Amino acid sequence: QKEVEQNSGPLSVPEGAIASLNCTYSDRGSQSFFWYRQYSGKSPELIMFIYSNGDKEDGRFTAQLNKASQYVSLLIRDSQPSDSATYLCAVASSASKIIFGSGTRLSIRP
Amino acid sequence: DTGVSQNPRHKITKRGQNVTFRCDPISEHNRLYWYRQTLGQGPEFLTYFQNEAQLEKSRLLSDRFSAERPKGSFSTLEIQRTEQGDSAMYLCAVGDETQYFGPGTRLLVL
Numbered sequence: 001q002k003e004v005e006q007n008s009g010p011l012s013v014p015e016g017a018i019a020s021l022n023c024t025y026s027d028r029g030s031q032s033f034f035w036y037r038q039y040s041g042k043s044p045e046l047i048m049f050i051y052s053n054g055d056k057e058d059g060r061f062t063a064q065l066n067k068a069s070q071y072v073s074l075l076i077r078d079s080q081p082s083d084s085a086t087y088l089c090a091v092a093s094s095a096s097k098i099i100f101g102s103g104t105r106l107s108i109r110p
Numbered sequence: 111d112t113g114v115s116q117n118p119r120h121k122i123t124k125r126g127q128n129v130t131f132r133c134d135p136i137s138e139h140n141r142l143y144w145y146r147q148t149l150g151q152g153p154e155f156l157t158y159f160q161n162e163a164q165l166e167k168s169r170l171l172s173d174r175f176s177a178e179r180p181k182g183s184f185s186t187l188e189i190q191r192t193e194q195g196d197s198a199m200y201l202c203a204v205g206d207e208t209q210y211f212g213p214g215t216r217l218l219v220l
Contacts, residue, residue, distance in 0.1 A: 004152075034208065043201055043211040044153065088152050095141060096166040098209065100152030 003027060004091050006101035015110050019076040023089030023101055026070065032092040033065055033072045037085045038103065044088055048074060079108045113137055114212030116202050122218045123192055130188045131215045133202030142185050143209060144177055145201040146170065153201055153211075159185060192219045 005024045013019040021035075032051055036044035050056045050063040050072065062075040072091075076083055086103040113136040123129050135142065140161055145153035156175070157167045161182040179185040189196055197219045203209040
């Protein structure tokens with residue numbers, strides 16, 4: 001079992017709809033959770049981080065964390081073609097142990 | 111702009127050669143990380159510095175790999191006797207609670 005699991009996709013969502021990206025993790029001691037966006041050929045870009053159970057909203061993005069279920073998700077509202085990218089979930093249990101999932105490819109169709 | 115520069119951006123080398131990559135944070139950060147990313151995978155942790163001290167190394171970091179951060183600012187990653195399996199994107203990240211990636215160095219070993 002991978003430590004951080006994501007569906008590889010591609011996830012295809014019509015423009016203007018809500019994109020929902022999911023991630024599960026195995027280490028119950030995990031404390032910090034991150035979502036990165038990565039365009040093809042570029043480096044990952046941090047878009048959200050969350051530490052506590054519940055929802056955290058930033059513009060069109062909402063991160064949701066459920067530590068009991070070991071589940072973190074990212075919602076993107078009003079999806080735009082520029083949101084088409086690979087989304088990486090990262091989970092940290094300490095300063096040094098930060099594990100990334102393999103990413104979910106998101107495609108926003110006009 | 112993430113405040114991290116990496117050089118070179120691209121490197122093509124022949125198997126058996128040594129290569130060195132450099133990471134320059136624009137502002138001061140206590141923590142500096144090196145990752146490796148191959149196609150279709152998330153970044154994999156290689157090593158981590160707290161100021162000039164190298165605190166942890168992944169088992170992925172064989173004895174052909176060495177990293178330094180001599181003054182607690184810039185860092186170098188050297189790969190000796192490169193192998194084709196070393197071909198990847200090498201990413202530097204800085205930050206304490208959250209990590210911000212540089213643009214990466216893409217290595218191709220022929």
